[in-house]
Amino acid sequence: MADRLPTIWKIDPHTQAKHIILKRYLDAWLPIMTRWHGRVLYIDGFAGPGKYQEGEDGSPIIALKSALHHKASLKAELVFLFVEAVSERYLHLDGLVKEMPLPRNFTAKTIHGKFDETVTGLLNYVDEQKVRLAPAFVFIDPFGFSHTPFTLIQRFMTNPRCEVLITFMYEAINRFIDHPELPETYDALFGTNKWREVVSETNPAERRRRIHDIYKNQLEAPAGIKYIRSFEMIDSGNHTEYFLFFGTNSLTGLQKMKAAMWDVDKGGRFQFSDATANPNQPLLFEAEPNYALLKKELLGNFMGKEVSVEEIEGFVLASTPFRETHFKRQILKPMEEARPPQLKVILAKPGRKRGNFPEGTRVKFL
Secondary structure, three states, X not given: OOOOOOOOOOOOHHHHHHXXXXXXXXXXXXXXXXXXXXXXXXXXXXXXXXXXXXXXXXXXXHXXXXXXXXXXXXXXXXXXXXXXXXXXXXHHHHHHHHHOOOOOOEEEEEEEOOHHHHHHHHHHHHHHOOOOOOOEEEEEOOOOOOOOOHHHHXXXXXXXXXXXXXXXXXXXXXXXXXXOOOHHHHHHHHOOOHHHHHOOOOOHHHHHHHHHHHHHHHHHOOOOOOEEEEEEEEOOOOOEEEEEEEEEOOHHHHHHHHHHHHXXXXXXXXXXXXXXXXXXOOOOOOXXXXXXXXXXXXXXXXXXXXXXXXXXXXXXXXXXXXXXXOOHHHHHHHHHHOOOOOEEEEEOOOOOOOOOOOOOOEEEEO
């Protein structure tokens, strides 16, 4: 898909929603990573000009400001690499970054080049030096689907402390999937030729699901990412524009990203639509999570079993769309108080109050 935008353009609602997710996550990620590592890396692969038409910050400036204004004291070395291929945007971003006063432990470098070529050079250098890449957060946010080969994601994720946030441009990918000149590009994008099985699929919903799942399965298997979540961005015509894929090997990372995504869609569908965006209102939904669905998932996994609240929390976090804060008060408490009870407390600390489930509590789903 061609990028025909000018140097600076008007921001759209789903980009604002994406930036909310990015900022919320970085606010949580930075103090965790800098506490345990002496050097941390942030890579923005399609950095853009740094600002939008009405002065809104682009992702590189959001990342820098998140670190600069963080309430925690970030003592580690923070390295920001912003890669931009379009000359005018690179120059605009470079000017903005150079104007920002940075502390001595911050390094911010803008690079004029293509993402795949630039990052391949970086990773080759790391391999040649026989060292391991610093823990990194890699934001891959293209306009289309060129210059984003799957092999690069695999190479990043050989370091278990790397994480990726990928804009998977579904609309463009779906539109050109049967183009006779693009099979090799798609093989590189997906890291497999399984996408070819979808070309003949005529049902739009099934086609979307299959394309999404092929990419997700690639992130899980060849790339070896333990925890993956996707967030669907829908345009004003109610069509899927892209999926935002997050991948991490850290359960804490998954917890923080889910919190960021739930901030944007409080109904828990992991979805944002331009069609519902009101420019005069914050880009946050106020819907209630579907606790009935979570209860159904808990019963399906734990019915008749004795389990600890820690086991339940781990299941909710790693195996459902819900947050770890969604099950005690909303699910377990009503089940214990039901008549007849649907839940029995098997083991608890002395003095436990009914409806509370502190650490160490064991329950049985009846």
